Amino acid sequence: MNRRAQYEARQKRRALIIASASTVFIVLALVVLVPLAPGWVAVQKSFFSWDIFVRSLPKMLDAFTLNIAIFLWSAPLVAFVGLLIALARSVTAPALFPLRVFGAGFVDIFRGLPVVLVIYLIGFGIPGLGLPRPWNSPYIWGTVALVLTYSAYVAEILRSGIESVHQSQRSAALSLGLSERDVMRYIVLPQAIRRVVPANMNMLIALQKDVALLSFIGPVEVLRQAGIYKSLFANFTPYVVAAVIFLTFTIPATRYADYLMNKQRNERS
């Protein structure tokens, strides 16, 4: 081992010892100090009851499949509407100016409103028009609210991707005689979409969590199910169950998004 390697090994060992020591200290402090708090016994009983955890878990998991279903049909719609809006904002032909204005207005409105508010307005407002049976479903209008909000964000991400494709790529494609439309379809969009995959992964994760907001307008998904159990057992543990269920899905997904993001950064440099 040469001098440099010896030095680096020593540094590494030192860093490891310090990191472990401080972690052990913090964990110990939490384990010892938190139970000393005056309300700990009550909190433990109402949030961390193992008995209630086990009893509520099966049905909570069941309810979570509804979250997944709503997510699965919303995500492709978000991608599709987001792409349309991004394209609408990128057109240059004067005849299509109204389309650009529409795109800009759409993005301004739905990025500017809290998701919950959009869900309330659309989820309660539109069925209130007195629509016949299947068309007043909160599933439909809840999905619409989510799709509108999230496609506004996705459209902006896509548009930044479209603008990040260098002008020289367009020039090269145009110089071969390709039409503006073909340049967008075969040259710009494929490169743009690839570049914004990691950013859109984060949007997908956020969408997956926000499906829970539909509980406010009716569907019994995991958060609403937790609320029902809370009232039934007079205990908050079901909320902790919901949190655990969400985390088992979102943590791997966020790690994967980070991995994609890092990979892309390394490729570019």
Place this chain on the structure above:
Amino acid sequence: MNEVKLRLEGVSKSFGKNQVLNGIDLDIAEGEMVCLIGASGSGKSTLLRCMNCLEPIDDGYIYLDGKDISEPGLDLSDIRRRIGIVFQSFNLFPHMNALENVLLAPRRVLGKSREELVPQAEELFTRFGLKEHMHKYADQLSGGQQQRVAVIRALAMRPEIMLFDEITSALDPVLVHEVLDVLRALRDEGMTMILATHEMNFAKELADRICFMDGGQIVESGKTAQIFSKPKDERTRTFLKSLLVS
């Protein structure tokens, strides 16, 4: 002299207040090879981009086979496919392999089928020594190889004129010759070519005519031998002196 293929009359172009081309007159004959020389910023690149209609011109006329192609509102796609251009920075499409780069435009613009195009493309790749690199992506190719693919991509449209915008300037000096060899081959086939270049020895060897540009104007234009041996204009002399260690 052959027939005039491309004629420029009083071509002018500004970017904002910056006048980049100032009344360019130039005739290019069928099968002729013309080199544009001059310092950076003298307007060579812009002139080539205007010939390909990538930049609309402000004033003047450009005729291709006697037909005015500078008229606003014309179908540019139709003109561009007859005039190929190769850029300094290669500009291969990074998400497609070399073969797909070459096939895209003939398929979409000329509406030819893959089956029909692949043998033609393979022939071009073979001719320029790139057969084994056909399925590679731009980031797996050297600069010289990328630039040759870019030339093949332009040639696949069977253009009548080829424009080359300092295509060796971004290359490692040891790779320059492989790209120049490609140009030599095209020259031998009688392709009409216009080059903006800093490779004076190459220009001297192959060009029929040299145009020296300065400040958006063609200051001096003449037979290659004449420009290099007896330049008439003082500016041409100064420029050549600054380049050639002679």
